[in-house]
Amino acid sequence: MLSNFNMKESEINYLDLSGYMFSGKSAFSDLLREFQNFSVPDYRTEFDLIRIGGGLAELRWAFVDNWSPLRADAALKKFKKTIAILSRSPKGIHKFYQAGFGYETQYPNIIEVTKEFVDALSQYSWLMKSPYSLVDLSPFEVFKTKFIAKIKKEFPWPDIDFNLTERTNFDLYAKRYVNRLLTNGLNRNSSTIVTHNALEPYNPMAGFPFFDNIKSIVVDRDIRDIYMTSITSSNGYNVDVSTFSKIAGSFDIDLFIQRQKTMRKIVSDKENGKVLRVNFEDLVFDYDKTVIKVVKFLGLELDEHKYKKEFFNPMCSIKNTKLWGKADKNILANILKIEKSLPEYCYL
Numbered sequence: 001m002l003s004n005f006n007m008k009e010s011e012i013n014y015l016d017l018s019g020y021m022f023s024g025k026s027a028f029s030d031l032l033r034e035f036q037n038f039s040v041p042d043y044r045t046e047f048d049l050i051r052i053g054g055g056l057a058e059l060r061w062a063f064v065d066n067w068s069p070l071r072a073d074a075a076l077k078k079f080k081k082t083i084a085i086l087s088r089s090p091k092g093i094h095k096f097y098q099a100g101f102g103y104e105t106q107y108p109n110i111i112e113v114t115k116e117f118v119d120a121l122s123q124y125s126w127l128m129k130s131p132y133s134l135v136d137l138s139p140f141e142v143f144k145t146k147f148i149a150k151i152k153k154e155f156p157w158p159d160i161d162f163n164l165t166e167r168t169n170f171d172l173y174a175k176r177y178v179n180r181l182l183t184n185g186l187n188r189n190s191s192t193i194v195t196h197n198a199l200e201p202y203n204p205m206a207g208f209p210f211f212d213n214i215k216s217i218v219v220d221r222d223i224r225d226i227y228m229t230s231i232t233s234s235n236g237y238n239v240d241v242s243t244f245s246k247i248a249g250s251f252d253i254d255l256f257i258q259r260q261k262t263m264r265k266i267v268s269d270k271e272n273g274k275v276l277r278v279n280f281e282d283l284v285f286d287y288d289k290t291v292i293k294v295v296k297f298l299g300l301e302l303d304e305h306k307y308k309k310e311f312f313n314p315m316c317s318i319k320n321t322k323l324w325g326k327a328d329k330n331i332l333a334n335i336l337k338i339e340k341s342l343p344e345y346c347y348l
Contacts (some may be wrong), residue, residue, distance in 0.1 A: 012183060013192040014214040015298065018201045020263060021248055022229040022237065023221040024280025024320070025196065030312035031283065031294070032194055036304045039190035045106065047182070047198040050207045054082035056174060060209065063121070063170040070132065072165040076118060083114045107181045117177040121170065122163040129157040171209050178210045192298075202266050204275055214274070215298065221280040222347035224324035224338050227256060231331070232323075253334040257341045264345070281347045284321055287314045322348070 015032070019025040026043040033040045050056045062075030087110050088100035103110050134142060137158065149156035182193050199207040204216035230248040233241050245251045249259040276297045282290040295302055324335050339346055 012179065012186075012190075012213070014182075014195065014211045015192055016195045016197070016199045016204065016207070016214065016216045017219065018197050018199050018204060018216065019219040019221070020201055020226060020260070021244075022226045023219050024283075025219045027280055027283055027312055027317055028217055028219055028278075028294075029194065029196065031291070033311040034305055034307040034309070035192075035300065036306045037189055037191040038194060039186060039192065040194040041196065043196060045196060047195045048101070049083075049086065049103075049178075049181075050198055050210055051200055052082065052086075054078040056178070056210055057206065060170065060174065063165065063167045064209075067165075067167045069164065072167075073163045074132070076121065076163055076165065077160075080114070080118060083110065087111060107184060109184050110181060113177060113180050117173060118163075120173045121165050123166060124164045125161055127159055128162045129155055130160045130162065131155075131157045133158040133160050174210050175212055179212070202263050205271060208274070216271075216275045217294070217297075218275060218277045219280055220277065220345070222321070222324065223260060223342050223345035224335055225321065225347075226260075227253075227334070227338060228323040228327065228331075229320075230256075253337055257338060260342060260345065279347055280317075281321055283312070284314045284317050 015038075017025045017028055017032075029040055029043040032038050048055065056079070059075050059079045062071045083103075085099050086101045087104040088098065089102040089105055090098040090100045134145070134157065137145065145158055146156040182195070186193065199205075199216050201218045201220075204218060208214055226248075227250055229237055230245055230250040231241060232238060238244050249255040276294070278290065278293065282293075291305065292302070295305065327335050
């Protein structure tokens with residue numbers, strides 16, 4: 001079914017904000033709220049559909065970069081399963097055994113639009129037996145499948161709904177799929193939609209094929225302050241040190257340093273003016289110059305900055321800088337180790 005994916009290309013501009021975790025992305029999110037005709041979600045709202053396992057990036061790899069009938073069908077099934085989990089908001093007793101991310105609330109038409117997208121990618125589908133589906137079955141399900149097949153004298157393979165796909169037009173359909181999700185219910189006056197972490201800071205351009213018009217701002221921060229925030233409880237930033245220090249690797253200083261090195265060494269140097277890399281500290285200590293840099297990058301005029309300092313005030317955010325200078329003696333050794341191992345990421 002192609003009808004809803006043959007619409008006019010989007011005239012909406014997209015801007016993604018990403019960072020290296022605790023790097024100050026929310027400061028730029030607040031800054032962008034001050035511009036006319038920008039649609040900016042809450043900084044906690046992230047559009048994970050591209051980068052998540054089983055999401056659009058993996059689907060594109062199977063369709064565009066490494067197509068085969070089996071891989072594309074398997075990727076499409078995984079994508080449908082991922083959407084089902086992302087969409088739901090478990091309630092009542094379901095909260096105890098179901099995962100959900102509330103996408104059906106954030107993007108009310110996601111189920112319908114996903115079905116149309118999947119249908120557009122699938123030329124034909126039919127029921128057939130597949131030995132590869134045994135990989136996804138539990139031991140009990142394997143036993144049940146083989147037991148029934150024995151009785152019926154059939155091949156002991158599960159029945160699957162196989163989708164015959166082709167790579168043609170994948171990027172076109174994917175762009176329009178994302179556009180329909182993100183523009184549903186959009187204020188007519190909004191000309192730019194801001195997303196959070198739709199792209200990844202080390203290679204944001206990998207996600208560009210999913211948008212007609214997109215730019216990326218990657219926010220960095222003094223690596224020592226990233227570390228300090230990741231090990232310190234703070235409302236709105238790190239509400240659970242035990243959880244987020246494990247994600248950041250900061251529970252082990254050597255692991256934290258290696259994780260940062262690994263992420264940053266693959267940064268692309270071919271970003272074609274579509275990616276702006278900027279530090280949180282730039283916005284605090286050199287506010288006017290940094291705002292001009294952002295305005296120029298986005299092709300705006302300064303007079304479009306209608307609500308200056310109503311959402312982001314550098315004098316308030318200065319308290320979130322130079323946290324490493326307040327490290328107690330138990331942490332100081334780790335700060336010194338970071339300075340020695342990652343000097344190029346220390347702001348001052």
